[in-house]
Amino acid sequence: MIRVGVVGLGMMGLTHLNVYRSLPNVSIAAICDADPDRLSGKVSAAGNVEGQAQASVASLSADVRRCSDLREVIGAEDIDLVDICLPTHLHLRFGKAVLEAGQHLMMEKPLARNAADAAELAAAAESAKGLSFVGHCLRFWPGWAWLKEAVDDRRYGSVCSATFRRVVDHPKGAFYDNGDLCGGALLDLHVHDTDFVQYLFGMPKAVTSFGYSKITNEADHVVTRYQFDSVPLVVAEGGWAMTDGFTFNMCYTINFENATADFDLSRDKPLAIYEQGKTPEYPEVESKMGYDYEIEYFLECIEQQRQPTIVTMQDALNTIRIVDAEAESVKTGKTVTIEA
Template identity: 85%
Template sequence: MIRVGVVGLGMMGLTHLNVYRSLPNVTIAAICDADADRLSGTVAAAGNVEGQAQASVATLPPEVRRCSDIADVIGADDIDMVDICLPTHLHVRFGKAVLTAGQHLMMEKPLARNAEDAAELAAAAETAKGLSFVGHCLRFWPGWSWLKEAVEDRRYGDVCSATFRRVVDHPKGAFYDNGDLCGGALLDLHVHDTDFVQHLFGMPKSVTSFGYTKLTGETDHVVTRYQYDTVPLVIAEGSWAMTDGFTFNMCYTINFENATVDFDLNREKCLRIFEKGKAPEFPVVESKMGYDYEIEYFLNCIEEGRKPEVVTMQDALNTIRIIDAEAKSVKSGNPVVI
């Protein structure tokens, strides 16, 4: 049985807790937050996707330790794995502390605030006793993991174009209001699609990005073209600059040689396949979210003593390298070679 301590009880901390409570090979040993109201369950964060942040810390059994100091979790004898769901700028400091203590590290995305910090964490993971994993959930998300398989086995031929879109209103709060801390929508939201583009096609040769600042002082709405020799057109748009009340949505459209497939989270039949010479298909997509599958995957890696391969620390570092290039392109108005 793997004993986990969850640090940070915001939207993602509560979402992860809910997953841990559903799995048979893990037990929640401790929860940690400096906010007493969050720690008691008096105040709870809300998610922007149906199914997020469903756990209530108020209903956790009494044997779960409640800590206001992260030092009571990192290095604790009764905790095998630490799940860091803290603000991004704290990842390098506390991620390295977990690795130094010899515990397994589950790190919520993005890996770090910039590529320099991400490289520091990735290097620490290489020599650490414990295993490390970064929660790039789209790699496990039903409908998206299917797309990865479709691209890899070339069931519809080569990819001619790939377009991704992720938009919502601003989540608000001290962290999300401060671009220096959160990195704007470019790093905190759009990073999902940047990572998935890398997952599908590898590292791009260059990026050309356009965007603007509206709320945080950093890029709050971005559109990027990723340059590849093998795919003519790859584009992703990400924004949290929409007017309050605008419902979260994520979608993609992939045009293959012999089919067009698209996914829209807010559509009843969210995955559609239009293959040449065949009637349209509307496969049933599993209702579980990527968080369920990514955590289950990492726990299995720990039990089997093998390094994660679906998401590696190098993958997570490379994603930040691409994001940094996108930020430079937005500011300069020019393509940036990676």
């Protein structure tokens, strides 16, 4: 039985908590938040995808320790795994503390606020006793995991173009209002697609990004072209600058040599495949979210005492390196080369 402490009871903390509650090989030892209303369940965060933030803190067993001080979780003898769902700028400080304490670390994406902090965390993880994992959930998301397999096994030939889009209205709150802390939509939202682009095609040679600030002092809406030798056109758009009430959506269109794959979360049948000479297909996509699968995967790694490979700390660091290059491109109006 893996004993977990969840730190930070916002949208993602509650989402992770709900997954842990559903699994037989996990015991929730503690929850931690500086806000007493969140800790008691009087106030609860909301998600922007159906199924997020469903856990009820108020209904947790009396055996679950409720803490307002992280020192009651980090280094605690009755906690094997610490799940950090804190604001991004706190990841380096508390992620390193978990690693130094010898516990396993589950870190919600992004790994850190910038590449320098991410590199420091990745270096700390190399010598740590515990295992480390970063919650890049798209790598596990039904429909997106299918795409990874389709690209890798070349079932429709090579990729001619890949387009991704992720847009929503602003999530509100002091953290999301402050670009210095959250990194704007570029780092907090668009990072999902940046990471998945890396997962599919590796590190890009360069990025050319365009965007604007509307709410924070960082890019709140961005469009990036990622340059690869192997794929002629890879583009991703992401932003949270839409007018209030705009429904969250994530989608992709991948044009292969012999087929086009199109995913749109807003449809009843989100995945559509248009293959040359065949009737369009609409494969069933599992209803579980990527959070379920990523946490199940990391718990399996802990039980088997093996390093995660689907998402590594180096992967998470490289994603931040790409995002940093995108931010530079937006600010300078120039293409930014990324060192291999």
